[in-house]
Amino acid sequence: MQSVILEPLATNKYRSITYEPQFVQIRPSNSAFVYLDAQASTLETNKVNMLLSSIQRLGDFPSNLTTSICRLTVSSAAAFYCTPNVNVRNNNIIFYSSISGIEHSVIIPEGFYTTSSALMDAIVAAMNTVSGASGITFIKTAVFGNPDMWNLNASVGVFYISPLCNAVTKGLQLYNFPISTALVTSTKIGTMALFYTRYIDFTSNRLNAYSKYQSLSNNGTINIMFRLFIDDPTNPHWIAGSPTIPSSHSFEPSDSLTTIDFQLKDQFGDLLHIPDGPVGTNSGFTWDLNLNVQI
Numbered sequence: 001m002q003s004v005i006l007e008p009l010a011t012n013k014y015r016s017i018t019y020e021p022q023f024v025q026i027r028p029s030n031s032a033f034v035y036l037d038a039q040a041s042t043l044e045t046n047k048v049n050m051l052l053s054s055i056q057r058l059g060d061f062p063s064n065l066t067t068s069i070c071r072l073t074v075s076s077a078a079a080f081y082c083t084p085n086v087n088v089r090n091n092n093i094i095f096y097s098s099i100s101g102i103e104h105s106v107i108i109p110e111g112f113y114t115t116s117s118a119l120m121d122a123i124v125a126a127m128n129t130v131s132g133a134s135g136i137t138f139i140k141t142a143v144f145g146n147p148d149m150w151n152l153n154a155s156v157g158v159f160y161i162s163p164l165c166n167a168v169t170k171g172l173q174l175y176n177f178p179i180s181t182a183l184v185t186s187t188k189i190g191t192m193a194l195f196y197t198r199y200i201d202f203t204s205n206r207l208n209a210y211s212k213y214q215s216l217s218n219n220g221t222i223n224i225m226f227r228l229f230i231d232d233p234t235n236p237h238w239i240a241g242s243p244t245i246p247s248s249h250s251f252e253p254s255d256s257l258t259t260i261d262f263q264l265k266d267q268f269g270d271l272l273h274i275p276d277g278p279v280g281t282n283s284g285f286t287w288d289l290n291l292n293v294q295i
Contacts (some may be wrong), residue, residue: 039286048264073228078240079287094165099135099157114194116148149190158183197266
């Protein structure tokens with residue numbers, strides 16, 4: 001809407017209570033809200049990489065979802081977060097044992113870990129599953145003054161945790177393993193934040209096709225529409241958020257939208273992991289997005 005200048009008016013042309021000028025006609029808004037609900041999609045089972053399309057079955061001709069858009073912003077977003085903080089993306093530990101002279105690979109059981117103590121117990125138990133082959137038995141001890149940091153101690157010999165395993169590369173906000181190949185008898189793990197990912201990025205290549213400035217994250221993710229931060233990583237629940245300052249995405253009014261793509265990515269730039277199971281299936285995971293479209 002363009003700005004208008006109201007000329008000075010006589011006192012009798014103002015409301016006596018609010019002192020607002022009379023005879024000013026307000027133009028109807030040139031914007032509208034579009035609500036996108038992933039749960040309403042019955043054909044797309046992959047809710048983290050999906051295509052909203054006007055084509056529903058073979059032989060359909062594309063129809064316009066909307067037209068004449070010049071700008072759009074995200075007003076709010078929500079998602080049912082159901083990804084365990086320990087999952088296949090970050091539960092592999094590879095460590096070297098000086099007793100065996102080789103590296104050993106172990107898996108931490110997938111699940112929601114609510115305390116650093118419980119997670120450290122799982123790490124020690126996993127590493128001790130190969131104690132017969134590695135020759136080392138591990139124990140944990142507390143770090144004074146920090147309840148979320150722990151010592152990982154070897155009974156004999158020395159060891160290191162490989163910086164190439166996904167527990168290190170994808171577990172920075174979860175375990176916070178040291179990144180080193182120096183052989184030690186004990187190493188500190190933590191401070192543990194218990195997060196698989198700190199946020200979910202909603203991205204769309206189609207809706208960003210005409211943006212003059214492409215949003216780019218330090219993990220390489222581009223075309224970000226909205227970043228939804230996770231408040232609690234330890235249980236399945238709904239999370240929601242609204243931007244403090246909505247980002248504006250330019251569009252071409254002459255281009256008609258027949259399809260809209262969305263990819264939901266974690267803080268590492270990978271598609272958000274959705275586990276199998278009664279709670280964590282794709283049918284259980286869902287999200288919604290509110291767009292403010294300006295015509």
